[in-house]
Amino acid sequence: MHLGKVFNTVVTALNVALPQSQTNGASKWGSLEAPTFPKFLRSNPLPGGYPWGNCTASGTNQYKEVPYTGVTRHYDFTISRKTLAPDGVTRSVIVVNGQFPGPAIEANWGDWIEVKVHNGLDYEGTAIHWHGLLQKETQWYDGVPSVTQCPIAPGTTFTYRFRADLYGSSWWHAHYSGQYAGGVLGPMIIYGPNHVDYDTDLGPVFITDWYHRDYLDIVEDVMSTNATKVRAAGVSDNNLINGRMSFDCTKTDKNCKKNAGVSNFVFQPGKKHRLRIINAGAEGLQHFSIDEHEMTVIALDFVPVEPYKTNVLKLGIAQRADIIVEAKRNSTRKSFWMRSVIETDCTPSNQPEAVAVVHYGPGRPSTTIMPSSQPWPDNSTACVDEGIDVPRPLYPIAPAPVPEKTFTIDITVGQNETGHTLWMMNNSTFRADFNDPLLLAASNGRDKFDPNSNVIDAGQAKSFRVIVNNRTPASHPMHFHGHNMYVLAQGSGEWDGVVKNAHNPLRRDTFVVPGALPPNTGANQYFVFQIDGDNPGTWPFHCHIAWHASGGLFVNFLERKNEVANLNIPYTIKQTCDQWDNWSRNHVVPTIDSGV
Template sequence: MVNAAIPKLLVGVLTTLNANLAQNVTNGASEWGTLSAQKFSKFLTNNPLPDGYPWSTLTATNADPYTQAPVTGVVRHYDWTISRKTLAPDGVERPMIVVNGAFPGPTIEANWGDWIEVTVTNGLEDEGTSLHWHGLLQTETPWFDGVPGVQQCPIAPGSTFTYRFRADLYGTSWWHSHYSAQYSSGVLGPMIIHGPNHLKETEDYDIDLGPVLLTDWYHRAYFDIVEDVMGTDINSIIAAGSSENNLINGKMNFNCSNTNLPCTEGAGISKFEFTTGKKHRLRLINAGSEGQQKFSIDEHSLTVIARDFVPVEPYTLNMVSLGIGQRLDVIVEATGSSGSSYFMRSTIETNCTRSSQPYALAAVYYPDANQTALPNSTPQPDTRPDCTKPDYPLESTVPIYKITPAETPDLTYEIELSLAQNSSGNWVWFMSGSSFRVNFNEPVLILANKGNTSFPSNWNVYNSGNATNVRVILKNLFTVGHPMHFHGHNMFELASGTGTWDGTITNPENPPRRDTHMIPGSGYYVFQYVADNPGVWPFHCHIAWHVSGGLYVNLMEHPDKIAQNMKIPQIMHQTCRDWAAFSNTTVIDQIDSGL
């Protein structure tokens, strides 16, 4: 009998679970979500350790994380191939696009200040690709941010390209394709960068269990979904964005009677092991395509210690919420008995998006528990009934390293988000009346490096010139929220809410910071940033179907420095020549914005 802790919708999915609970390295051919998955130390020790740490005497309180990354002299190298492969993360077989044959893809691990090199071979025969390193600043390497048509040309089929960038912030993040909605077919993985520990001895964790990737899941190829999302019938568009399942670390079950695709019942859910009396660090990542997630562990509390790449004063909740692209590092104390087991849960917030199976489950086992049996545990009270509300009040979120933004910005942008039909009748997203579309063959950064400052209107380039402090007042004219992600910076989150901003700034002396913010439906979001990173930086909704629909702008800063001081490597130009050779003989079916 299936216990009462399982949502009714999942009863049919899990009745066959016991016999093959979380099969070893099945599903997406990845070890994530199995008991043999890697655990992580506090930092990597295979490099010089001055004063006992790779970052020497720098701490979370005495070093500005944006300007004082250490020089470790270490390079971490990875060699990846992107290719097509049929996998079954939830038992339903579907063609996917993956890195090194697995979903989720390989983990990047480094110490703060290390250099990271990733050599990428495009094994796709008919489309380009590129990879973005979500949340990193790319200071002095803006050409390696990975957005095609903005900083680079796509990597052509059969070509190889090496990204090289600093681990200039520390904490938890992820990498993913930025070519159309390609990552929705599997091109993504976790990124862990070790840095100074800001926790008191009584707060500190004992075991780092690593990434917990939360992904709404689709059984169709990304291109087919984008084709529908870019249509003319609004009801069909909404239906196209509905996911079939929800996964934790690339695993979950599916009721095979609900699909015509090849399907195996009881493919297996993810497993984690807790040690009684120990504190465990979990690195939560919403790496999905559309769905906002609410995450909890039955009968356990979650102490948040970082939001995105920003360490914060710890706070404890029974349930947390993450929009697409957001990360939360949490500590969970193992208070259960040695033979107990519990469900880990992540649920798509369906009052903001659609899913035919929004519940994801994983099993948490204590050392003496029966690891082939389902947990029988009590769910946490649902404290997240409204996905338009923030995951935690901005007023109560306090970064460990204090930074006070300029009281008066040099420049203010006011940008409105809206959905409307274009001249062809297609429903697309607009930012202040302009829907974005990229030109893969003409990256904006490379053009700016040649002295260009004038661009087509639908490239949505906002040139802030030599302004140092820039404020953005974002107004959401749509009823659904958007996870807005800014490349190359952490944003000072000055204010956010529904209705109209009244001018009040939250915590003006030390406002919360992060790189991805959920702007509520019919609401506002006000942020500020220090324009100290010359480049062309994307600011966009991280819902895959929304950025495909044009919900995107480029925030350019210091064009004079881009043109006069920036030495763009020749590999960037060669990549464009390779892409031109490919695109001159192959029709690129760019049905969306391209990103």
């Protein structure tokens, strides 16, 4: 792949300069009116200093020590449908508070966050997952229907309340079928200790593949018995940065507005800028870069890392990276392209490259002249993320050398009796029961579950290891809820038992396992991770490609089940199930996919 190649083709097709100030998604993200962000929120009732006290990034184990701030941050979300044209092509978008991407959640490390969610959709349930947070002691607010709660029924309201127990950059998104691919997502910024200084925090940079069809139509094709429809379902139409990127209108006969605009960022010469890169797409693995600017990576997911430099950053779905970019002090250029490119060897796309403009201040920049900057060379075609060798967690933690339990999961593809192609984990595909959440069932003492629930019982293990063998040609960004995984090994064939960086392995909540090598040329791809069994609950482990999760690539780990019975689950969880039961008895619930 060569960054810039695709966009040059698009520019030729458009044949005009791109206006920079459109707000087609009804959001300020990516506009010149977008806010910058502080080092921390100063509304905590403290006489001075940091809200997290003496905790530091290099000297505090954030899994065991969370500061107490005494503050609750309140948010109010309304989910509804709205006709928008984020890239110039008009379509129905599911929005939060009327905008795509949705509003930001901000908190200091240790704050409580309370979000009241109103479901304004006519015929769909919903639920929201707060990606990457541990949810210790609030397991029921993890936001996965059929696992930790029933869906929020249309016309009803549900309030989530959880702790900002980790810090850094993440996102919130719907976890109901493929709904987040329709627009239900937004940034989550939790301020905490910094180990690398910077001058300005420019905030979230959402990179998202984009589809002109409604997510329900795509899910229907994903679940089709027609192989042609299944293959075409995952072909995105465009790629967006903060909800913007002009689509080449010559490629469609739909209502398409030329020159819909791209996102904008402003750098100050000689200053260091923090950006929070979030791959919030449905399928596309992304290569992110800024022409002629080196990036320093300081965190991956919610884990501060020893700083390292790169020109091109690779992020699978749901992964995040905090970067610092130092602007040139004396540049002859006044603007540069920011680029994010879908790796088309993994995922096809009709327009895989998104761009934004980085302007140099001071003053309000011109938005009529396109940059002439040159892209970094990028010849990588592997469907991988940043890997496990270079990123080293800043605070070292060594997992238990001998886990109490070990599980092996084989990822395969199979067909059911009706001819539907489904993703399998140990020859079983997941199917949600919206009316019977696993956490509630386990808390009531149930220890036998429907095979379609894909429950793996980890017992009372204080640590357990999982060997994942990917025997499919597709790569999978695998996400574990309620934990950061210790990533112990990754490679081809069968794992030889050797642990990488045993004293301080990579920690992430999402890791990309590449696709199996072609037949007769190699074997499966594996990755091995370990979990500290310190969070009683029912925790999903699934592929974060929306269409793969729809196809059943999803299991649940029942962790410390003897303690699950002692969880103090609020009455509102049962009340939400009662509301869903009442609604679903009188309406058809289109459960054509796994439901998650």
